[in-house]
Amino acid sequence: MNLKQVIKIVVFLVIFGVIIYFMCDIFEYKNNYMTKGYTSYKNCEEGLVDAVFIGTSAVNRSWIACKGFDMYGMTVMTLSIDALPCWLTLDMIKEAYRFNDPKLVILDMRMFTIYEPEKVPDLSVTRSRRAIDTLDFFSPYRLDMINRTLELVSGFEDYDMSRFDPSLFFSFMQYHGMWADDDFAPFEEIGSEPAKYLGFYVNGVKSIRIKKQSWPVWSKGTQELTQVAIDNLNEIIDYSKEKGFELLFVDTPYIMKKVESKRHNELCRILDEKGIKYVSYSDEEWFIDPKSDDAELARYRFNVKKHFYDSSHLNFDGAVIFTRLFAKYLDQNYDFPDHRGDERLPEWNGKYDKLKDKMKSLKKKHDAKIDAEDEDESDSDREDKEREEAIEAMEAAGVE
DSSP states (O other), X not given: OOHHHHHHHHHHHHHHHHHHHHXXXXXXXOOHHHHHHHHHHHHSOTTOOOEEEEESTTHHHHOOHHHHHHHHOOOEEEEEXXXXXXXXHHHHHHHHHHHOOOSEEEEETHHHHSOOGXXXXXXXXXXXXXXXXXXXXXXXXXXXXXXXXXXHHHXXXXXXXXXXXXXXXXXXXXXXXXXXXXXXXXXXXXXXXOOTTXXXXXXXXXXXXXOOOOOOOOOSSOOOOOHHHHHHHHHHHHHHHHHTOEEEEEEOOOOOOXXXXXXXXXXXXXXXXXXXXXXXXXXXXXXXXXXXXXXXXXXXXXXXXXXXXXXXXXXXXXHHHHHHHHXXXXXXXXXXXXXXXXXXXXTTTTHHHHHHHHHHHHHHHSOTTOOGGGSOOOHHHHHHHHHHHHHHHHHHTTOO
């Protein structure tokens, strides 16, 4: 083979690789809040992120980064994925450190407390795809996510999936059907814009919707975590000690089921045993009796009749309360600098005022009690259904 032939082959491979890259960027699992939140995090100047909050969709429906900034000048950014599985959490942490050097890593406790992947294997792959498709195509941690997912599902009994699934590497093989969508615009699918409100997801009218919830179920008992959760929890803790960063586990408010409460208690027991900090806003002490007329207490407690738009997610009013509480906790327990007025963070200054204006506009246009069945299914609605399905699968398997 002469030099000319080698050059032709190299040129062909480069062109082919570029085509594959853009095909994967166009045809992938698109969810604006995940890709935009990821883009915002990547774009933040190195050294300016105080903490990164990693977890499920509940994270950026609960934590309003620009309000925390408005209150104390802290920059606590989110990297959240719909139902982010615990076996990919370490890779998300490593990905966070590719772009910045946060002093604190905050982890959503829900990633470890529910869901047995082998009981709902198709859902396990779907959840993994969301994270895999969000990361940069050439990220080394994206490749590790794929490998972890393949290793996981290959161990499921009676699950028909090849040990090597190329669609996990090349998303267009999974989502090429998008061509058939009437509103599909391929060139608009290339790349992603940064999040408009620094990670907090304004989910249209659902952000102001009020959907009355039943009282959560709190149990005093414990239920063992899945082996997958335990293994990944230990791996994350060991990695944090090796690299020298601090961990904080947080449970955002939601309507707990019995099995979730028991596993939550078990996770707290393990974290206590290992000396890892955690704070849980899903505990009974943070909920107020809906009949209470204590106006001051109502500013710092969650009302099941006012602050949720489904059983897993807070509405904007609930998120304001969570952010008020959690920002105060962070300010009292961590020495974060006050970045307010920092010229390197122009997009942060005044952003909360713009968000409040957006919420006021939504409230004027829509009835806050709008029926969810009258709207298209949102990503968080889907995740809420998946949560119910996962719990049903556990209960059917005899997990109480």
